[in-house]
Amino acid sequence: MNSISKIIIGKPTLPNKFVSEDYDRFLFYDFFLRAEPAFFIELQNAVLHRQGIDGYCANTLKPLMKISQAENRAEKIKILDDELVDAGNPFGFIVFSDEGRWVMAQDIPVNWGILAFRSNDTEMVSVFDAIKKDWFLSLDDFAKAQHNSCSVFHEVFDRDFISKIIRNYGVSAK
Numbered sequence: 001m002n003s004i005s006k007i008i009i010g011k012p013t014l015p016n017k018f019v020s021e022d023y024d025r026f027l028f029y030d031f032f033l034r035a036e037p038a039f040f041i042e043l044q045n046a047v048l049h050r051q052g053i054d055g056y057c058a059n060t061l062k063p064l065m066k067i068s069q070a071e072n073r074a075e076k077i078k079i080l081d082d083e084l085v086d087a088g089n090p091f092g093f094i095v096f097s098d099e100g101r102w103v104m105a106q107d108i109p110v111n112w113g114i115l116a117f118r119s120n121d122t123e124m125v126s127v128f129d130a131i132k133k134d135w136f137l138s139l140d141d142f143a144k145a146q147h148n149s150c151s152v153f154h155e156v157f158d159r160d161f162i163s164k165i166i167r168n169y170g171v172s173a174k
Contacts, residue, residue: 004054004061007096012058012105014112015164019103023116026169027128027136032109034081034093037074039135044073046127051097055080058092058107066098102128114169142166 010018014028031039053073055065064084067076077095084091092111096103101124106113115136117124132138142165145153153162 004056004063004094004096007100007103008056008061008094008105011107012092012094013107014114015161015168017168018105019114019116022100023103023118025117025119025125025128027115027132027138028142028165029104029106029113029115029136031113031135033095033104033106033113034077034084034109037078040073040077042131042134043127046131047123051099051101053095053097056094057089058094058105060091061094064093139166139170143170 007020007022008018009020010016012018019026033039052069052071053067054063055067055077056062057064065076065080067073090108092106092108092113094103094105101121102115102117104113104115115128117128119125128136142153142162145151145157146159146162146166157165
């Protein structure tokens with residue numbers, strides 16, 4: 001099992017660099033991670049090598065849940081979200097495979113989040129390439145927007161945010 005402090009190395013707020021250097025592929029999302037069971041169903045169905053997942057509070061890095069590989073992720077995360085909402089917890093969520101193959105982090109539900117994985121993990125690359133178009137933006141999307149002042153990205157992100165994402169998570173960030 002991996003330690004959260006070895007995976008999340010800074011405050012999990014984009015465009016800051018806060019994911020361990022062990023991860024070198026990144027996708028970005030704007031859905032509320034705790035409240036999106038459809039994503040976890042799709043991920044669970046796409047992965048051949050089942051993995052358990054660990055969940056943490058993005059604000060405190062306090063452990064919130066551990067889901068075994070046999071459990072229904074979507075159902076367990078929904079239960080957790082309901083509990084956190086009832087407790088008035090407005091913070092985001094960090095979830096990663098218990099083998100450390102991927103990590104997702106979102107500091108608060110209304111902010112953009114990141115999915116990080118390793119380019120040498122061919123199964124994860126294949127899985128995330130397959131589901132990317134429905135759920136995520138890539139670094140290439142940000143790079144294209146940086147060079148196109150008419151891009152719709154500029155309605156959502158300012159130039160500084162786009163530049164920092166590319167600088168912090170691009171190939172040259174290593």
